[in-house]
Amino acid sequence: MIGRRLALAGLAALPAARASASLPIPATRQLGFRVLRKGSAIGQHVFAFEGSGDRLTVRITVDLAVGIGPITLYRYRHRAVEQWEADTVVAFQAETNDDGAISTTTMRREGDRLAVDSNRAGRYVAPAGALPATHWNRRMLDGPFINTQTGAVMRPAVAREGVESLPWAPQRRGTRFVLSGDVDLETWYDETPRWLGLRFRGEDGSPIHYEAV
Numbered sequence: 001m002i003g004r005r006l007a008l009a010g011l012a013a014l015p016a017a018r019a020s021a022s023l024p025i026p027a028t029r030q031l032g033f034r035v036l037r038k039g040s041a042i043g044q045h046v047f048a049f050e051g052s053g054d055r056l057t058v059r060i061t062v063d064l065a066v067g068i069g070p071i072t073l074y075r076y077r078h079r080a081v082e083q084w085e086a087d088t089v090v091a092f093q094a095e096t097n098d099d100g101a102i103s104t105t106t107m108r109r110e111g112d113r114l115a116v117d118s119n120r121a122g123r124y125v126a127p128a129g130a131l132p133a134t135h136w137n138r139r140m141l142d143g144p145f146i147n148t149q150t151g152a153v154m155r156p157a158v159a160r161e162g163v164e165s166l167p168w169a170p171q172r173r174g175t176r177f178v179l180s181g182d183v184d185l186e187t188w189y190d191e192t193p194r195w196l197g198l199r200f201r202g203e204d205g206s207p208i209h210y211e212a213v
Contacts, residue, residue, distance in 0.1 A: 022087040023056065023137060024192045025049045031136055033197060033210040035064055036168075042066050043076070045210060047136055056084040060094075060134060074099050080148055082134055089114070092132045096149045105151040107132060118151025126153055138193040141177055154182040168209055172196060 031047040043064035050057045062078035080094035092107040092114075107114040107126070114126045129143040130153060144155045156179040166172045166188055174188035174196040185200035197210040 023084065024194050025056070026194060031195065032213045034213055035062075035208065035210055037066065037202065037208045038206050044213075047134075054086045058082040058084070058134070058136070078149065080132075080134070082132060089131060092148070094148045098149070103149050103151075105146075105148055107146065114146070116146060116151050120149075121147075121151035135187065135198065136195045138189045138195070141179075141187075156181040156183040166197060167199070168197075168211055172212075 026049070029049040031049075033045045034041050035043045035045055043062070045062045046060070048059040050059065058081070060078070060080040060082065062076065064074075064076040065072050066074040075097070076099065077097040078094065079096075080092065082089060083091040088109070089107075090109040092105070094103075094105045096103040096105075103118070103120055105116065105118040105121075107116050109115075110125065112128050114130060114132075115123070116126055117123045126146055127144050131137065131140040131143070131145050132148050133140055133145040133154065134148060141158050144153050146152070147154055159178045159180075161176040161178055163173055163175050166174065172190075174190045175193070177187050177189070179185050179187065185198050187198040188196040190196055197212055199207070199209040202208050
């Protein structure tokens, strides 16, 4: 999930389907976005997909900085690794530096659930079907998801609004989903379903969106 200011032990038997066939992995094995605030680029959010067969590792990097001229007023750094077996996430770990505030979150598959250990949310077992909120996999919208920075379970209302052009890239079309409640944002996926971007407002009300690169 985005920063606050900007908004394998114990594995059960896993499906035999190959990860590459059941998950929306780009052919290039890379997925990247520029993050724009008030129309100006403030950083990037990048995914690297590694592995073969049933095993998939997703490496996630987010780097953001907001400032005035040469003076940086705010920095955000997020590093995460997500591991899948076939179509099941089996482990996750992340460290976030939100302008000096450090958060750590780990998850590990225990049967049909993820055991979460977070320095902010503590230790608990997530509800069945909960996924890390890494956005690239549209399936996270099908149930509760876990904030990868705070470790908290989130249950927003999700409304599917239909296929439309992206406001910042009219040549691209995708299904828009509107999340409200625990999370307030709009997010788009194509028919793959590959993640196309999102839009929300920061704590100061400034518009922020993700533009695919």
